[in-house]
Amino acid sequence: GQNIDQPTEMTATEGAIVQINCTYQTxxxxxxxWYQQHAGEAPTFLSYNVLDGLEEKGRFSSFLSRSKxxxxxxLKELQMxxxxxxxxxxxxGGSYIPTFGRGTSLIxxx
Amino acid sequence: DTAVSxxxxxxxxxxxxxxxxxxEQNLGHDTMYWYKQDSKKFLKIMFSYNNKELIxxxxxxxxxxxxxxxxxxxxxxxxxxxxxxxxVYFCASSQANGVxxxxxxxxxxxxxxx
Numbered sequence: 001g002q003n004i005d006q007p008t009e010m011t012a013t014e015g016a017i018v019q020i021n022c023t024y025q026t027x028x029x030x031x032x033x034w035y036q037q038h039a040g041e042a043p044t045f046l047s048y049n050v051l052d053g054l055e056e057k058g059r060f061s062s063f064l065s066r067s068k069x070x071x072x073x074x075l076k077e078l079q080m081x082x083x084x085x086x087x088x089x090x091x092x093g094g095s096y097i098p099t100f101g102r103g104t105s106l107i108x109x110x
Numbered sequence: 111d112t113a114v115s116x117x118x119x120x121x122x123x124x125x126x127x128x129x130x131x132x133x134e135q136n137l138g139h140d141t142m143y144w145y146k147q148d149s150k151k152f153l154k155i156m157f158s159y160n161n162k163e164l165i166x167x168x169x170x171x172x173x174x175x176x177x178x179x180x181x182x183x184x185x186x187x188x189x190x191x192x193x194x195x196x197x198v199y200f201c202a203s204s205q206a207n208g209v210x211x212x213x214x215x216x217x218x219x220x221x222x223x224x
Contacts, residue, residue, distance in 0.1 A: 037153075041217070041218075042200055042216060043153065043200070043215050044215070045212050045213065045214070048212065085151060087153065091211070092155070092166070096206055096211030097143075097158065097204075097211050097213075098211070098213060100145075100153040100154070101152070102150060102151050102152045102153075103151060103153075
């Protein structure tokens, strides 16, 4: 199994910055994915880290430390539309196929 | 120009029935998947097909049988439906390039078994 650990729920204020942490255990590691899922919709791809360090993409950044089995997703200048679940997804052992935990439900309020 | 489509979007049926969910992708991807998302929002892979061949079959009851007539289609047939089968089923596709395997998901099929 992947043993993915993320907070179940987080709340933040519009315009603020929030960091969603993820720890995991996996074998045959090949990077780590973050997906976003709005209520009632399909997951959509946000980022993929294959090397250690920070990857920035607009308001969203993702960090990976492979030796520590740790990643985080950083969301800046939060908007109401960022209210969604954020899924940390290390690949299925030895593959590049993301496997998902329950995700973190982020609620952004005015 | 929908990338990954599924039908039906909603499916309500009685216990014991047999039902199918269809999935099609027009992205030219080689690999397709079925995921199940339960009421606790846990998204779990069920099957993966690459070029019409089964490559992943996670612990899924054999009442579930995927069928891939060609690499653009992956259908899911479920026999003898049970209450616990109620969930949202997502189809996805990807094109592995040796570095990553980004998945593109369909809109989901919400199955309710009464």
